[in-house]
Amino acid sequence: MDDLIVTVAPCGAETTREQAPAVPFTPAEIAAETRRAFDAGARMVHVHSRWDDGTPTQDGARYTETVAAIRSQVPEIIVQVSTGGAIGMSAEERLGSLEAAPEMASLTCGTVNFGRGVFENPAPLMLEFARAQLAAGVKPELEIFDAGHLDNAAWLVGKAPLAGSQHFDLVLNVPGGLRGTPANLLMLAGRLPEGSTWSATGIGRAFLPISATALAAGGHVRCGFEDQVELEPGVRARSNADLVERIVGLGGLLGRAPASPARAREILGLRPAE
Numbered sequence: 002m003d004d005l006i007v008t009v010a011p012c013g014a015e016t017t018r019e020q021a022p023a024v025p026f027t028p029a030e031i032a033a034e035t036r037r038a039f040d041a042g043a044r045m046v047h048v049h050s051r052w053d054d055g056t057p058t059q060d061g062a063r064y065t066e067t068v069a070a071i072r073s074q075v076p077e078i079i080v081q082v083s084t085g086g087a088i089g090m091s092a093e094e095r096l097g098s099l100e101a102a103p104e105m106a107s108l109t110c111g112t113v114n115f116g117r118g119v120f121e122n123p124a125p126l127m128l129e130f131a132r133a134q135l136a137a138g139v140k141p142e143l144e145i146f147d148a149g150h151l152d153n154a155a156w157l158v159g160k161a162p163l164a165g166s167q168h169f170d171l172v173l174n175v176p177g178g179l180r181g182t183p184a185n186l187l188m189l190a191g192r193l194p195e196g197s198t199w200s201a202t203g204i205g206r207a208f209l210p211i212s213a214t215a216l217a218a219g220g221h222v223r224c225g226f227e228d229q230v231e232l233e234p235g236v237r238a239r240s241n242a243d244l245v246e247r248i249v250g251l252g253g254l255l256g257r258a259p260a261s262p263a264r265a266r267e268i269l270g271l272r273p274a275e
């Protein structure tokens with residue numbers, strides 16, 4: 002079986018308890034959901050921090066606390082923090098998450114309409130974020146929400162050369178971004194630089210078609226309450242682990258099995274865990 006890296010995105014910045022009653026907010030809740038997701042086969046966690054009432058925050062101390070809780074419960078998992086935060090946050094605020102000393106961090110490669118708002122990532126911000134991540138020894142995950150973002154990523158890598166291979170997350174079906182169709186995913190995957198690694202994220206109803214296409218095409222997959230709250234139309238996921246289990250099951254049918262944590266780090270060009 003070919004190696005599969007499932008990333009779990011347990012809460013994001015936007016998902017509410019009305020949408021997903023089990024969405025975790027506190028460091029302990031996020032760590033417990035991450036443990037269940039790891040046991041189901043997830044090998045990386047995309048972390049957003051929230052205050053206890055669910056308000057999203059990029060506060061460095063809160064991220065440090067959240068990442069410490071995750072590492073104490075799930076020492077093997079790859080920790081990737083968000084630098085996207087929530088719409089309307091300043092660049093300085095968004096970079097607060099790097100204080101948690103993650104192995105990886107997200108880096109969105111362009112501005113995109115995002116529901117009723119605009120997720121702003123102009124060129125100077127992208128460059129500032131790339132340089133901050135390089136200086137901190139953090140590997141970026143280049144987030145692609147639309148086709149032009151791949152051109153922005155190539156420009157960015159020209160200005161701030163990243164060490165080693167590039168890793169992309171192709172995010173489809175954000176309202177305002179590229180629609181979540183298999184054809185769109187294959188178009189993006191076909192345009193990635195030689196030697197890149199990639200995962201795909203199918204937002205909402207694009208969960209199954211995008212995940213299945215990525216698995217068949219050799220990509221990795223991200224899922225979790227940040228991205229979808231239903232296992233299939235009309236069937237709520239009870240936990241992040243339910244979503245991970247669905248991907249691992251689909252992967253098994255398609256000849257893919259969860260990589261060991263050590264192999265996942267090797268594939269992504271990360272240092273072995275201590």
Ligand code: KMH
Nearest residue numbers: 014083084085086088107
């Ligand atoms: N919450 C979105 C506005 C990221 O984490 O880098 C941005 C986001 C992307 O979630």
Ligand code: ZN
Nearest residue numbers: 013083085227
């Ligand atoms: Zn995110």
